[in-house]
Amino acid sequence: MRSSNSILSLLFVGAVSSSGIAQTSGTPRAIDTLPPATVIESPFTFQSGTLTLPGTLTLPANYSHQIPVALIVAGSGPTDRNGNSGGPLRAQNNSNLYAILAWQLADAGIASVRYDKRSLGENLKKLDLPNISIDDFVADAIAGARELVGDRRFSKVILIGHSEGAELVLQAANRGAPTAGIVMLSGAGRPIMPILREQISKQLPPDEVVKWDSAAARYLRGEDPGDVHPALRPLLVPVNRKFMQGWAKYDPAVEIARAKVPILIIQGGRDIQVGEVDARALRAAQPAAALVVIPAANHVFRAAASADRMAQLRLYTDPTIPIVPELTSTIVEWVGKLK
Secondary structure, three states, X not given: OOOHHHHHHOOOXXXXXXXXXXXXXXXXXXXXXXXXXXXXXXXXXXXXXXXEEEEEEEEEXXXXXXXXXXXXXXXXXXXXXXXXXXXXXXXXXXXXXXXXXXXXXXXXXXXXXXXXXXXXXXXXXXXXXXXXXXXXXXXXXXXXXHHHHOOOOEEEEEEEEEOHHHHHHHHHHHOOOOOOEEEEEOOXXXXXXXXXXXXXXXXXXXXXXXXXXXXXXXXXXXXXXXXXXXXXXXXXXXXXXXXXXXXXXXXXXXXXXXXXXXXXXXXXXXXXXXXXHHHHHHHHHOOOOEEEEEOOEOOOOOEOOOOOOXXXXXXXXXXXXXXXXXXXXXXXXXXXXXO
């Protein structure tokens, strides 16, 4: 049996054609954890309701005209603007994915803003946590897009969401966020509860999965969840109940079928959190979307030798491991074709 930390760290809580498979080519260069000299970074904040959300603006060092800008929306849990966890599982979530992506996009002529979600830092002290819903996080993405669309430095706004963030940018676009298109990285194609159950069943024995089924059903009904494996208790805490109830009702396939903006879906072939089946479910629900599968990529877009959960752990913990080169090149090519 895996340790509790290993289970939680890998739970859901990241030449190409529009229809198919991207092949890994070349040897990716090593990457530092500090921005390169080719980019300029500065603080960037925007208002969402009564909150001021802090972020980082990344620009090419030598840009001289209007360029596209991407708003990068983080995945679930205490994931910060750079793609790292500020919670007790920091050692299990230190990929620096969003920062690295921002630097590479800037080198390709695309600016970006990545921000800390409302449940981090000083804003956390201002929240009534039991009443926070997934709609609040969608509203934050909308607010960020509206801030950027009014900035004359930028020619168009793209929303890029990773993992849970992929769901947030999809909902934001459907609710009126001003965007030329959205990029869904490692996004679920099914409701969250079946995905959680699938992940749990791969890590815990059947009797623990049965206990989870009963406990989760009680939790979502507003009842005491009762007995459940210790590693799963953080998923059923009362303070997160309203958020989880709203998330459980969300069906990404239904949502993407309603979308009116261009969509790029990028999925890792060795993602052990959200599978290729999810990406293809999204594409089936919205045939106009572009789908690219990067065979070797895992959930945080590092090249994985296998789908073994523990063998992949270092890919989540070492930010000096380069991201697969197809990730940035795919986004850059797609953004270049947007009107």
